[in-house]
Amino acid sequence: MSASDDQTDVETVLAGDISAFEGIVRRWQGPLINLAYRFCHDRGRAEELAQEAFLRAYRALGQWRKDAVFSTWLFALATNLYRSELRRIPARTASVSLDDIAEPADARASDGGLEDHDRDLAVRRAVGALPAKYREALMLFYFHDMDVTTAARSLGLPEGTVKARLFRGREILRSKLPQRLAVPRLKEA
Amino acid sequence: MGRLIGRLIKDEEIDLILSREDEILPSSGFAVSVMDAVRREAAAPPPIPFPWKRALPGLVVAGFALALVLVAIVVAIARRASITPQFSMPLPSVMPPIFHGGIESAAIWTALALLVAFVSVKFSMRMASGRG
Numbered sequence: 670m671s672a673s674d675d676q677t678d679v680e681t682v683l684a685g686d687i688s689a690f691e692g693i694v695r696r697w698q699g700p701l702i703n704l705a706y707r708f709c710h711d712r713g714r715a716e717e718l719a720q721e722a723f724l725r726a727y728r729a730l731g732q733w734r735k736d737a738v739f740s741t742w743l744f745a746l747a748t749n750l751y752r753s754e755l756r757r758i759p760a761r762t763a764s765v766s767l768d769d770i771a772e773p774a775d776a777r778a779s780d781g782g783l784e785d786h787d788r789d790l791a792v793r794r795a796v797g798a799l800p801a802k803y804r805e806a807l808m809l810f811y812f813h814d815m816d817v818t819t820a821a822r823s824l825g826l827p828e829g830t831v832k833a834r835l836f837r838g839r840e841i842l843r844s845k846l847p848q849r850l851a852v853p854r855l856k857e858a
Numbered sequence: 859m860g861r862l863i864g865r866l867i868k869d870e871e872i873d874l875i876l877s878r879e880d881e882i883l884p885s886s887g888f889a890v891s892v893m894d895a896v897r898r899e900a901a902a903p904p905p906i907p908f909p910w911k912r913a914l915p916g917l918v919v920a921g922f923a924l925a926l927v928l929v930a931i932v933v934a935i936a937r938r939a940s941i942t943p944q945f946s947m948p949l950p951s952v953m954p955p956i957f958h959g960g961i962e963s964a965a966i967w968t969a970l971a972l973l974v975a976f977v978s979v980k981f982s983m984r985m986a987s988g989r990g
Binding site for chain 1: 871876
């Protein structure tokens with residue numbers, strides 16, 4: 670994916686050739702759907718949200734100032750839309766509270782620890798149950814390959830704020846997860 | 859004799875788990891469906907701008923009516939104050955005679971309010987129907 674392709678397509682669309690927008694859609698459909706999926710964990714809804722994000726991007730294409738990379742602008746627009754839509758109609762998984770997270774079904778693996786799958790599930794559920802501001806910061810941070818700067822731009826927040834939210838979010842996770850992942854293991858003395 | 863060991867999750871493990879979130883692939887018709895929506899959007903007529911020229915007389919009348927109501931309120935307050943001698947305040951002589959009346963002025967004001975309401979309704983219906 671090259672930034673110049675985006676710029677060329679945007680200029681072509683703004684000049685009146687709508688079909689050039691398809692290039693943008695094909696390049697960014699995967700990332701935008703996956704970002705939406707992280708917010709709602711529902712494939713159908715993720716595609717609906719991504720479609721709405723593309724439509725809004727099309728309407729606002731003229732507002733993209735080329736001082737930022739197109740993808741940064743697009744992600745910020747999509748993130749803003751996903752956050753507001755998820756606030757309006759919350760995802761079904763987001764209604765679980767941190768204290769209500771169920772213990773994994775199989776709490777003990779052959780080595781005495783949790784099976785990877787159950788552990789992953791417990792961590793993801795715990796993230797899903799975090800307050801929105803911490804959950805969104807963590808979600809964007811990992812979506813953007815642990816790049817705080819890009820996550821901050823997508824959220825429209827200063828980097829310092831995102832760092833603070835990541836720190837606090839992890840702190841809450843740590844405070845909740847040990848109780849759930851602390852699996853008794855017998856060791857010969 | 860065994861010893862109980864708690865297995866605490868580390869930050870690195872959280873990083874690893876949350877970084878390897880499953881990726882989903884767009885459905886085959888997604889791009890086509892987005893482009894259809896974009897074409898529909900482009901084909902739709904632009905939003906109708908607010909008809910300021912047509913609305914201006916109505917807005918002027920509404921502004922005038924509002925000003926009259928405000929004046930009436932001020933006059934009413936001044937009258938009440940004038941009942942108590944220490945707060946007496948003569949009405950300005952420039953005020954129209956209707957402000958000095960009793961029941962008659964209330965009737966006039968009611969009639970005026972009804973007239974303004976009627977004109978507003980007729981005007982908005984005319985605007986909505988597109989006749990101008």
